[in-house]
Structures are given as C-alpha cells and as structure tokens.
Amino acid sequence: MLDSPLRQQTECAPICYxxxxxxxxxREVHLRQAIKLLRAFMVVSAISPVYETPPWGVVDQPDFLNICVAGSTHLPPLPLLSALKRIENEMGRRATYRWGPRLIDIDLLFYGDLILETERLTIPHPHLAARAFVLAPLADIAPGYLHPQTKNSVAEMLAEVDQTGLRRLAAPLFAEDAHV
Structure with missing residues (x-):
C-alpha cells in the first residue's frame, strides 16, 4: 500500500506531542472530533488512554477528560498553533476566563526537541511539568521522552506531581486508534 501524501510529507518531521x-x-465526542480534525495536517502515531481529572486553576466547574496525542506534521510551530486554535474555534470553543470550562482545549506540549519562546507560543509548554492531567496521559505514550530543557523524562516529571483526583478510565475511548 502506498503511503498517503501527508505521511510522505511528514516522514522527517519532528514528533509533536x-x-x-x-x-x-x-466530552468524549469532542475529543474524537478534535482528533479527526488533527488528521488533516498531522500523521497521528499514538493516542493515550483517557483520564478524568478535576479542573486545574478554577475548581468550580465540571471535571475534564484529557488525552495526549503524538504525531508529525509538516507545519512549523506557529502555523501549527494557528491550526490548533482554528480547530478549537471550529468546534465552538468560546473565550471565557482563564482556566475556565472549555468545549475543547488543544495545547502544543513539545515540538521535537525545539525550545521556543515568542509572544504567542512557548515550547515546551511552560506549565506541563506541574500538571498531572498532562503528564499522566503523556507518560502512557512517551514515558522516556526527555524535556529538552530540564532533561527529566515524562515519567520522572509525573512522579514529582500531585496526582490526587486523577483517574484513568478503564475502557479506553480510543482503543482502535491507540497505535495507528
């Protein structure tokens, strides 16, 4: 079977998380829809199990479902960020308040080993090492991945954070997609 043009374009691209x-x-439907839309410009190589987690920052809101996705894309970091924001907007995300409830939230955690700081984007994501809701699903698909600045693995960072309220769902919502 021939590779798709997107797969060929991303063959040498860095892995993004x-x-x-x-x-x-x-919530499950929103996550599935976001993954479907991501596939327009990203070759998805792994999808983590789903975690249900209490909200972070503002706690008076519903619990979140969280996943992490690994994949490659031909898009450079800033156009990738724009594409992620476009998905959020297309799916109906509306600006409320910082750390407020959201229909869908897509964060660029890592872009290969790139370290970048601009007004619009910081890579690696500046808060990921403090967030169990990011580190737990990320550890399922990339436990040995090293943070390019701290050189700590994802598994090591996860071991250092409070995991209270973090619950891995028994039946993965994306079992058919887990390793595509």
Whole structure:
C-alpha cells in the first residue's frame, strides 16, 4: 500500500506531542472530533488512554477528560498553533476566563526537541511539568521522552506531581486508534 501524501510529507518531521481536554457537553465526542480534525495536517502515531481529572486553576466547574496525542506534521510551530486554535474555534470553543470550562482545549506540549519562546507560543509548554492531567496521559505514550530543557523524562516529571483526583478510565475511548 502506498503511503498517503501527508505521511510522505511528514516522514522527517519532528514528533509533536499535544494535550487535549474537554469538560463541557459530550466530552468524549469532542475529543474524537478534535482528533479527526488533527488528521488533516498531522500523521497521528499514538493516542493515550483517557483520564478524568478535576479542573486545574478554577475548581468550580465540571471535571475534564484529557488525552495526549503524538504525531508529525509538516507545519512549523506557529502555523501549527494557528491550526490548533482554528480547530478549537471550529468546534465552538468560546473565550471565557482563564482556566475556565472549555468545549475543547488543544495545547502544543513539545515540538521535537525545539525550545521556543515568542509572544504567542512557548515550547515546551511552560506549565506541563506541574500538571498531572498532562503528564499522566503523556507518560502512557512517551514515558522516556526527555524535556529538552530540564532533561527529566515524562515519567520522572509525573512522579514529582500531585496526582490526587486523577483517574484513568478503564475502557479506553480510543482503543482502535491507540497505535495507528
């Protein structure tokens, strides 16, 4: 079978790791839809199990479902960020308040080993080492991945954070996609 043009374009591209979350409406449906839309510009290589987690920052809101996705893309970091924001907007995400409820949230966690700091984007994601809701699903698909600045593995970072309230769902919502 011939590879798709997208797969050929991304053959030498760095592996990107994304964190996805939803705490409004049909959370599972929103995560599935976001993955479907990601595939327009990303070759998805792994999808973590789903975790249900308490909200972070503002706690008076519904619990989140969180996953991490690994994949490669031909898009450079800033156009990738724009594409992720476009997905959020297309799916109906509306700006509320910082750390408020959201239909879908897609964060660019790592872009290969790139270290980048601009007004619009910081890579690696500046708060990922403090967030169990990011590190737990990320550890399922990339436990040995090293943070390019701290040189700590994802598994090591996860061991250092409070995991209270973190719950891995027994039946993965994306079992058919886990390793595509």
């Amino acid at each position: 994304l964190g996805l979350g939803s705490n409004l409406g049909q």
